Amino acid sequence: MSSSTLDYSQDPKRPQYDLIIRKDKPFNAEPHIQDLVKHYITPEKYMFVRSHGPVPMHLNDSHSITIHGGINTKQFTVQQLKTQFKKAHVMMAMQCAGNRRDGLHRVKHTKGVIWGAAAVGNTTFAGCRLRDVLHAVGVVSFKNDLHVAFESVEQCEETNCYGSSIPLCKALDEFGDVLLAYEMNGKPLTRDHGYPLRVVVPGYIGARSVKYLKSIIVQDHESTSYFQQRDYKLLPANVDCEKEAEEYWCKVPSIGEFNVQSFVCYPPPTQNDHDMNKFILSQGYALSGGGRGIQRVDVSNDNGETWQVAKLYQPSLTTSAHIWGWCLWTIQLEYKGYPIVCRAVDSAGNVQQEYPVWNYRGVLNNSWRTVNL
Amino acid sequence: MSSSTLDYSQDPKRPQYDLIIRKDKPFNAEPHIQDLVKHYITPEKYMFVRSHGPVPMHLNDSHSITIHGGINTKQFTVQQLKTQFKKAHVMMAMQCAGNRRDGLHRVKHTKGVIWGAAAVGNTTFAGCRLRDVLHAVGVVSFKNDLHVAFESVEQCEETNCYGSSIPLCKALDEFGDVLLAYEMNGKPLTRDHGYPLRVVVPGYIGARSVKYLKSIIVQDHESTSYFQQRDYKLLPANVDCEKEAEEYWCKVPSIGEFNVQSFVCYPPPTQNDHDMNKFILSQGYALSGGGRGIQRVDVSNDNGETWQVAKLYQPSLTTSAHIWGWCLWTIQLEYKGYPIVCRAVDSAGNVQQEYPVWNYRGVLNNSWRTVNL
Numbered sequence: 001m002s003s004s005t006l007d008y009s010q011d012p013k014r015p016q017y018d019l020i021i022r023k024d025k026p027f028n029a030e031p032h033i034q035d036l037v038k039h040y041i042t043p044e045k046y047m048f049v050r051s052h053g054p055v056p057m058h059l060n061d062s063h064s065i066t067i068h069g070g071i072n073t074k075q076f077t078v079q080q081l082k083t084q085f086k087k088a089h090v091m092m093a094m095q096c097a098g099n100r101r102d103g104l105h106r107v108k109h110t111k112g113v114i115w116g117a118a119a120v121g122n123t124t125f126a127g128c129r130l131r132d133v134l135h136a137v138g139v140v141s142f143k144n145d146l147h148v149a150f151e152s153v154e155q156c157e158e159t160n161c162y163g164s165s166i167p168l169c170k171a172l173d174e175f176g177d178v179l180l181a182y183e184m185n186g187k188p189l190t191r192d193h194g195y196p197l198r199v200v201v202p203g204y205i206g207a208r209s210v211k212y213l214k215s216i217i218v219q220d221h222e223s224t225s226y227f228q229q230r231d232y233k234l235l236p237a238n239v240d241c242e243k244e245a246e247e248y249w250c251k252v253p254s255i256g257e258f259n260v261q262s263f264v265c266y267p268p269p270t271q272n273d274h275d276m277n278k279f280i281l282s283q284g285y286a287l288s289g290g291g292r293g294i295q296r297v298d299v300s301n302d303n304g305e306t307w308q309v310a311k312l313y314q315p316s317l318t319t320s321a322h323i324w325g326w327c328l329w330t331i332q333l334e335y336k337g338y339p340i341v342c343r344a345v346d347s348a349g350n351v352q353q354e355y356p357v358w359n360y361r362g363v364l365n366n367s368w369r370t371v372n373l
Numbered sequence: 374m375s376s377s378t379l380d381y382s383q384d385p386k387r388p389q390y391d392l393i394i395r396k397d398k399p400f401n402a403e404p405h406i407q408d409l410v411k412h413y414i415t416p417e418k419y420m421f422v423r424s425h426g427p428v429p430m431h432l433n434d435s436h437s438i439t440i441h442g443g444i445n446t447k448q449f450t451v452q453q454l455k456t457q458f459k460k461a462h463v464m465m466a467m468q469c470a471g472n473r474r475d476g477l478h479r480v481k482h483t484k485g486v487i488w489g490a491a492a493v494g495n496t497t498f499a500g501c502r503l504r505d506v507l508h509a510v511g512v513v514s515f516k517n518d519l520h521v522a523f524e525s526v527e528q529c530e531e532t533n534c535y536g537s538s539i540p541l542c543k544a545l546d547e548f549g550d551v552l553l554a555y556e557m558n559g560k561p562l563t564r565d566h567g568y569p570l571r572v573v574v575p576g577y578i579g580a581r582s583v584k585y586l587k588s589i590i591v592q593d594h595e596s597t598s599y600f601q602q603r604d605y606k607l608l609p610a611n612v613d614c615e616k617e618a619e620e621y622w623c624k625v626p627s628i629g630e631f632n633v634q635s636f637v638c639y640p641p642p643t644q645n646d647h648d649m650n651k652f653i654l655s656q657g658y659a660l661s662g663g664g665r666g667i668q669r670v671d672v673s674n675d676n677g678e679t680w681q682v683a684k685l686y687q688p689s690l691t692t693s694a695h696i697w698g699w700c701l702w703t704i705q706l707e708y709k710g711y712p713i714v715c716r717a718v719d720s721a722g723n724v725q726q727e728y729p730v731w732n733y734r735g736v737l738n739n740s741w742r743t744v745n746l
Binding site for chain 2: 169172173174175234236237238252253255256257258259260289290292293295296298307309322345347348349350351352353354355357363364366
């Protein structure tokens with residue numbers, strides 16, 4: 001569907017945001033990088049917005065969700081989901097797969113919105129557990145190769161409507177914390193963030209947390225949506241155009257969990273040398289996918305020659321296998337004229353690599369070098 | 374306990390192995406690297422053995438396991454576990470946290486058995502599900518911060534007996550596949566591999582798969598064992614001796630899942646240039662922790678300047694979140710005089726970094742450069 005056929009005139013006004021607009025129609029915006037570290041729980045004004053089309057209108061609590069559970073099909077209004085199921089909470093980092101695409105785009109042309117390093121935030125969500133809703137339609141056991149597909153009301157530039165899927169085992173996992181959310185940061189979802197109902201999938205790329213939910217289908221294959229099959233995949237480096245990509249989409253797995261990530265938010269990359277004091281308090285974020293916490297953030301002020309260990313703020317850290325929230329870090333260090341760089345180590349010992357591993361769709365960039373090559 | 378007080382005279386004879394002995398007492402041995410890629414399921418003769426003391430004697434199916442489940446305590450003999458619980462199977466890669474310690478030891482002295490890159494293997498296990506056994510003693514729900522501690526009969530050089538723990542949520546996870554195993558590769562466990570009963574924890578470092586199981590305790594803290602608290606931790610790079618380590622043990626989390634890993638098994642690192650053909654079939658393994666599959670292995674014949682995508686053999690690959698088995702890979706390439714190097718990308722987009730991130734205990738080394746620095 002070309003952009004000319006979609007109507008953005010009813011998109012919300014957005015005076016409350018303090019965001020850099022990366023694309024206007026559809027609306028895609030991220031905060032200034034140094035604002036990200038001001039709050040452990042990202043307020044909405046600093047929360048990135050990722051849209052694929054006009055923001056749906058005329059939805060409210062009487063909006064009805066269809067759930068195809070294999071044998072049974074049921075419908076629930078948002079109001080029914082609110083009243084018939086126990087309310088659950090999750091605090092989680094939401095990160096776009098394209099976060100830091102700019103770093104790959106500097107290596108070679110990539111396809112997609114050119115995000116900086118702030119297409120990520122850490123918020124709380126409340127809603128009902130997808131697991132409970134699936135149980136209510138009779139989906140209690142599983143075969144390993146089943147999937148839960150989500151369809152959205154959202155009309156997109158790329159295709160009819162937004163859709164995506166996750167493995168059923170993630171959806172049913174009693175420790176997976178997948179919600180059908182109706183609140184963010186203690187308030188009803190706003191239109192930009194999926195009102196009246198969205199999926200949130202902790203530990204997975206944001207693309208799986210489908211907004212404006214319309215239907216849920218348990219099926220024996222992944223979502224056939226454009227966004228599951230022909231997007232959000234880590235193509236090998238030899239694929240560098242649409243034509244080359246054609247034969248690879250079906251060979252490359254769709255992304256679920258994201259990789260270990262961190263970034264220096266202060267000083268921001270645009271800071272001029274002459275503004276810098278000799279000793280600075282550097283700050284940033286770190287996170288990893290799949291519930292893996294951050295065990296260490298190393299920071300270097302000498303171009304990666306030596307590393308110092310940052311102080312971590314990660315209140316969700318337990319020895320549990322599942323940590324969905326991000327980690328903010330600080331370190332006092334001498335500024336030596338090099339860009340400050342950081343590399344995180346997650347609970348499984350995964351470390352960020354030094355140089356970008358370029359890929360055509362510009363996803364999952366987590367290299368610790370951030371300068372031009 | 375010093376080695377002089379432990380008696381190794383009753384250790385099994387081992388004529389069936391084709392292994393390189395890294396330490397004699399206790400017995401620690403790994404196969405020749407090129408043997409690892411001969412079989413997708415590693416036969417016992419090529420399976421690494423990790424011991425911390427003399428192999429326990431006089432154990433058999435009447436050996437009794439005590440399970441403290443909080444309120445209830447029960448005992449089961451191995452025979453009862455075999456007959457009273459459903460038999461389950463798992464195919465999984467077992468990897469020592471110290472696999473490839475030699476690569477870190479070349480950077481700076483590390484503490485531990487100096488393993489090469491073959492302290493890893495891929496076998497099948499059969500046994501009962503730990504989840505079912507915990508249910509049988511009344512452990513059905515959980516608090517996120519509970520742990521399951523395992524004690525072993527094995528007397529160790531370092532301390533009284535071997536012990537370790539995992540989070541209760543991993544133990545109870547219906548997709549976690551933690552077993553109390555009595556078979557490996559379709560046969561009863563041999564003494565070196567934990568006869569009559571061992572824990573196997575898929576996706577975690579081998580240290581958590583406790584052999585010669587004696588007891589299981591559900592508790593509100595990790596195992597207090599030496600092997601959970603003062604070993605198998607990723608210390609920061611500034612810690613380079615026992616004295617320095619003292620203040621860090623309690624600050625650094627114990628390792629559970631392992632990181633993304635791969636290695637070139639053929640040509641082996643010891644191969645001489647003049648033995649090499651111009652075109653070779655390079656082979657190796659790749660794996661990642663936490664059920665993350667391998668989505669790509671890049672191989673370079675020009676010192677990391679360019680990368681080619683290897684062909685993967687990973688029959689356990691589904692789109693599920695949980696892949697416990699390893700991946701073998703092959704690629705036909707030109708030999709240009711440089712050591713062949715590889716880097717794997719796991720399902721979460723984690724990539725091996727270029728240079729070793731040195732740590733005193735020499736654990737979780739997964740750098741793609743393998744030569745001396």
